Amino acid sequence: MIPEHEADQPLVVGDTTLRSRLLVGTGKYKDLEETRRALEISGSDCVTVAVRRVNLDASKGPSLLDAIDRSKHHILPNTAGCFDAKSAVRTAELARDLLGTKLVKLEVLGDEKTLLPDPVGTLEATKELVLQGFDVMVYCSDDPRLGVRLQELGAKSVMPAGSPIGSGQGVLNHNALRILLELVSVPVIVDAGVGTASDVAIAMELGAHGVLLNTAIAGAREPLRMAAAMRDACRAGRNAFLAGRIERKLYAHASSPMAGRIHGAGGS
Amino acid sequence: MIPEHEADQPLVVGDTTLRSRLLVGTGKYKDLEETRRALEISGSDCVTVAVRRVNLDASKGPSLLDAIDRSKHHILPNTAGCFDAKSAVRTAELARDLLGTKLVKLEVLGDEKTLLPDPVGTLEATKELVLQGFDVMVYCSDDPRLGVRLQELGAKSVMPAGSPIGSGQGVLNHNALRILLELVSVPVIVDAGVGTASDVAIAMELGAHGVLLNTAIAGAREPLRMAAAMRDACRAGRNAFLAGRIERKLYAHASSPMAGRIHGAGGS
Amino acid sequence: MIPEHEADQPLVVGDTTLRSRLLVGTGKYKDLEETRRALEISGSDCVTVAVRRVNLDASKGPSLLDAIDRSKHHILPNTAGCFDAKSAVRTAELARDLLGTKLVKLEVLGDEKTLLPDPVGTLEATKELVLQGFDVMVYCSDDPRLGVRLQELGAKSVMPAGSPIGSGQGVLNHNALRILLELVSVPVIVDAGVGTASDVAIAMELGAHGVLLNTAIAGAREPLRMAAAMRDACRAGRNAFLAGRIERKLYAHASSPMAGRIHGAGGS
Amino acid sequence: MIPEHEADQPLVVGDTTLRSRLLVGTGKYKDLEETRRALEISGSDCVTVAVRRVNLDASKGPSLLDAIDRSKHHILPNTAGCFDAKSAVRTAELARDLLGTKLVKLEVLGDEKTLLPDPVGTLEATKELVLQGFDVMVYCSDDPRLGVRLQELGAKSVMPAGSPIGSGQGVLNHNALRILLELVSVPVIVDAGVGTASDVAIAMELGAHGVLLNTAIAGAREPLRMAAAMRDACRAGRNAFLAGRIERKLYAHASSPMAGRIHGAGGS
Amino acid sequence: MESATASIACIVNGEPSTLPEGTTVARLVERLALRPEVVAVEIDARLVPRAGWASRPLAPGERIEVVTLVGGG
Amino acid sequence: MESATASIACIVNGEPSTLPEGTTVARLVERLALRPEVVAVEIDARLVPRAGWASRPLAPGERIEVVTLVGGG
């Protein structure tokens, strides 16, 4: 039960309403059990998954879907690994048929070395998927005017990379994120680049509506502890944003009163 | 009840054991009730107070002590407002007589404009208070070798300013804090400079043993919400430190597998 | 005469060869004489100009062209103030007819508030101008994959904004600039955002091939002195890049020998 | 001959007047010839040297003094490698007897690992050397109040480390340097930590009166080129400081006029 | 035992494979012992909606992709 | 003295203006007392190359833009 002094709005993306502003990926965990526990601890109610060929040779083990309680978590399929609009659209269609939901995280990447998004393919695929009725969340650079273009095409959320996928550098350009937040009205969810808890807090303090991360938890020495850290950092950053922080000053503003000091304690 | 994946050591300063690594001040709140609620929400079990002349004319109202449940919170008196060793020592003695405890936060300031600590007076007062049997926690600059000198004199904790008191700039010199943490063995508690939640998380992620703040909560637009943010940020930063974050890289490490992508989705 | 230890390649953009890696604008100066002197002091041999309607009422005074010695400075007309591809192309055609040169700095802006470039209009206009045989230098965001797309369309130089035009924040995202430099082969010239000399030095140290600025000089309290500062900073940053800087370390590497110290001077 | 628009005051330390605000060390060069050329290119007229035992076995080669033209360069002996006040004072006395000058750069280090200055030994040695009539330039931390104490003891210049010796991290705490510059009246010369040209420019832009460096030049891949870079960066930073930079803004201030754009080029 | 039937050659997830003539998508998923609710199917880069699996026979040379969900970020 | 001549109405740099029939771009620039080498001309959003100024008469209702270079970044 959230106390009144921490009350907040839910995060609404298209037709989906999220209680938690932390979105988490399911990649790179040791096993499905670790995945399941990390998701649970993170408190996230939206988890991303990727679409891949069934391994025909593999023993028919449990599916990732068995590790995700769909009554608790919305599933957000991504088009990771697609380097052109066409395959991204195909991937989205497969995911929608499999899950029966229209939410998709669009990724059209430019190259395998940097995994940075290709703006041209991304614009093209966004247009097509919106036409097909998807609720499109778009992974993109932090170029504020690109975000505006994606919103114009009907994206339900823009998801700028704070820094490159898996780089762990956090939000490198605070200014770009601030301006993007001024220019678009759909939710801005920082996607990719988070390395540690303070990166999440900073993104939320800048006014981001949510943060999506994966490697930062799955790749930590203790994933479960880091899942807890991210959960707390997201809440901390959001509340700090809503609480209205004090201003930055060059120096000094006493927190103890200067009046009533004992005789002789006076300064210069 | 703390789950096993978030287990941690308590913070021990001299003879005092603290469950929370967040220490909070009691200055600048609207009234005693706001003070009381902020302390409670912060989850801190160590609160700082200042020593001042009784106001002989004022109506005899309730005392700050009435707002602090000493069964829940350790009281850490400070020597704020002292600009020389002698008055700082006098102030510490008065506080000990009043509270019956030997814990004190020593502040010997250099000037009223910056409220930065005077290294000479601070060294002198530390020596004297240790001789008198106090458990001395010393507010100081982030000069790592000054921290070493204070520890040599018997300080039970060194408390470097992340940035000037009330400046809200957070930890300005990560490198100095890292080196200080390498050089001293007593707890290092970042004191002063915190502006918002991520500042606390960053300090803890760097390895600080605790953080003390006051203005950042009391001066926020919504103090109670900010108290919650600081509580969560301190836990988040501590857990992130213990969990072992991923490395920083120039770019890119895919969180979704590159293998098994559908036909034609391949990149360069 | 450049001494051998400072030897460098010229900056080649399309058919234009520049000796200086500093490009300067001509806007916002007090008068044409100040403009002339600032250009001269800056040492730049490429100056940007804008295309605007002739003021039919104004007394026919001297033209900006009278202040620019074309034997010393290449003139780079921009399409500043255009918010769509079509008018940017028209502006470029007018400039080419007036100057008889095919070099143009393309700007297609997204809005008047931020003056940030519109990626869609910029891609469209780049394609058209390249078809028309212009040597196109493109003002763009620091999105590395956008730079790749512009190069694919035939841009002769990509000119990422270090930060928004006139914001004086320097290069906000070092990582993006580094990656862009890895991904494209045409000259990368940081355009917009420079506030002071170190911003220029940093851009050059990161490997940028040149820097274009205007407001930072014209808007300084002493424009001529700042022109000198920018000239020196550009050279300094370039030489530092070529000289190969020392590595960053957490601490300490003695520059004086530790051996041969006098008796008793030894440390721990 | 310095043009009028670049006119500046000389840097005066005690009885010594310096034309250049760049001070350079003589350690770690390949040979005396490289040392000599680097000094010459740097344009510095004050070079630091260390005091060490004569190597009795070594062939009597040329002395470092043969590489320094004392008509062009003031020699600033340091007490590098001393870990207590007493040996620092002895070292200073030996240097004064050898050079016949009273200028000395005091270094009292805390440990061999970080080579950070020991505030206690530094204060003690400063007092003694001032009594003995030295013009003392004091290597210290960036603790502003320590700088005030050193000035009170008679130091002729305070030399805060921007970051640890040889760490190449530049000025880590801009705020501390700014405050120090407000609090003391003797020249503040940033000593240690410089890694590349922009670090020097930044220090000067913050208002430092000079910068001392060694490793950044001697350890570069091309020391002579880096010496030129540092010379230019120091001038650039100083002129930028004096020229009065433009303000930082969140965004956008057009450098080309918005009026007079051709029909249809208007924005929103 | 499909011995009596004629067979066709298709490519399933990049692997050439021989299937009995008339095999539908539904039957293919069954043959592969896959749980229908965790897979989706494409033929020649065009989605085959699960509602149509039972009525869509495979033709010789078709390229079938059978996908599922895996961990991703 | 244009009195005898018929005249046409055009828009020059956004301003309505009346010009003698048959006025060419070259003549317009001359009338405006502009130095040809520092201006360029567009009619109805299409460039008129300077080589063609002398042979290009203005037609009624045309929108002429006469531009020059000004300080910019």
Added chain:
Amino acid sequence: MESATASIACIVNGEPSTLPEGTTVARLVERLALRPEVVAVEIDARLVPRAGWASRPLAPGERIEVVTLVGGG
């Protein structure tokens, strides 16, 4: 009613004040209507431990500081 008694002049928290001769620290705190548990007392810049309040009379001209705890950081 202290009328019959002689009195002494001290400085309490910076204010000159007149007290009955023989007033102890304990009595002073009582006169000031302060809760003993929330104050501490110094005379001439030297602490008077609370254990000694009852047995410590004030002398003329002494400078007494009576302090308490207030909000601080």
Added chain:
Amino acid sequence: MESATASIACIVNGEPSTLPEGTTVARLVERLALRPEVVAVEIDARLVPRAGWASRPLAPGERIEVVTLVGGG
């Protein structure tokens, strides 16, 4: 060959060394073939000003430091 003279034992820059009795600092510097203008001398941690080199004989067991300037930052 100093055979005829008595000799004393000192420590020069940390090395034990035998010197003729009466050796002055000036003589020592000369023996070490050092250029006087580039060295300074300390005996038992106390500076011997160069003006006094000629008149300062070394005594048995004294610890002499002969220093010069080297590259440093």
